[in-house]
Amino acid sequence: MCFECVKISRRKFMSYAAAGAAAAGYWTVGGALSPSFAKTSMSADEALAKLKAGNQKFVSAPQLCAAELTNNRSAVAKGQSPWATILTCADSRVSPELIFGGVGLGELFVCRNAGNVADTAVMGTIEYGAEHLGSPLVVVMGHSRCGAVQAACDVVEKDAKLPGSIKPMVDAIVPAAKAMKGKSGDFVDLSVRENARLNAQKVMAESEIVKELAHGGKLKVVYARYDLDTGAVEFLG
Numbered sequence: 651m652c653f654e655c656v657k658i659s660r661r662k663f664m665s666y667a668a669a670g671a672a673a674a675g676y677w678t679v680g681g682a683l684s685p686s687f688a689k690t691s692m693s694a695d696e697a698l699a700k701l702k703a704g705n706q707k708f709v710s711a712p713q714l715c716a717a718e719l720t721n722n723r724s725a726v727a728k729g730q731s732p733w734a735t736i737l738t739c740a741d742s743r744v745s746p747e748l749i750f751g752g753v754g755l756g757e758l759f760v761c762r763n764a765g766n767v768a769d770t771a772v773m774g775t776i777e778y779g780a781e782h783l784g785s786p787l788v789v790v791m792g793h794s795r796c797g798a799v800q801a802a803c804d805v806v807e808k809d810a811k812l813p814g815s816i817k818p819m820v821d822a823i824v825p826a827a828k829a830m831k832g833k834s835g836d837f838v839d840l841s842v843r844e845n846a847r848l849n850a851q852k853v854m855a856e857s858e859i860v861k862e863l864a865h866g867g868k869l870k871v872v873y874a875r876y877d878l879d880t881g882a883v884e885f886l887g
């Protein structure tokens with residue numbers, strides 16, 4: 651249920667370890683995280699099981715999914731140890747903390763943009779969450795009827811012209827739509843799934859930090875689709 655980690659040479663391992671230590675020192679000196687604040691002890695599989703259980707709760711009893719915030723803010727004010735990183739769409743209906751069962755402050759490390767694209771800022775954010783904060787799981791999650799993916803499908807199918815910065819943003823999703831064009835099934839939904847898969851693959855393929863952690867059994871990258879109608883998150887791979 652995750653991308654196979656890629657073996658890297660010992661020489662590369664040592665260079666990444668050194669780079670990671672230097673980066674950790676810099677970040678700590680920068681005050682982003684208290685050195686004494688423990689990372690989560692949760693494994694990737696445990697984090698995945700917790701997300702699935704939380705989403706099941708959201709589907710079956712959404713009225714119970716408000717986070718308990720009374721003491722939450724003060725408990726995490728001095729540091730954070732998120733147990734999962736979520737890359738998902740900016741769509742206002744896809745709030746990870748809610749759809750995963752009412753998760754409190756300090757638990758999920760979240761990156762969002764239209765179309766859940768792993769661009770440079772997202773790649774760095776995921777690396778920071780994994781390497782420095784110790785998040786053991788990365789979930790790339792698209793959703794049904796995604797407007798950004800719809801726009802990419804329109805570019806591929808109808809040569810749609812998009813204004814401003816929307817065009818280059820959507821261009822990043824076009825490869826997923828091109829790959830699904832002509833396949834049987836709903837074009838947009840197939841492209842949503844393919845876009846999530848491609849971006850999860852990119853996280854694994856292009857981040858040496860992610861590769862190294864995955865190789866060491868400390869990180870998994872999976873991808874998923876959220877259904878706007880049912881509230882269910884389907885983990886696809």
Ligand SMILES: [Zn+2]
Binds near residue numbers: 739793798
């Ligand atoms: Zn969307």
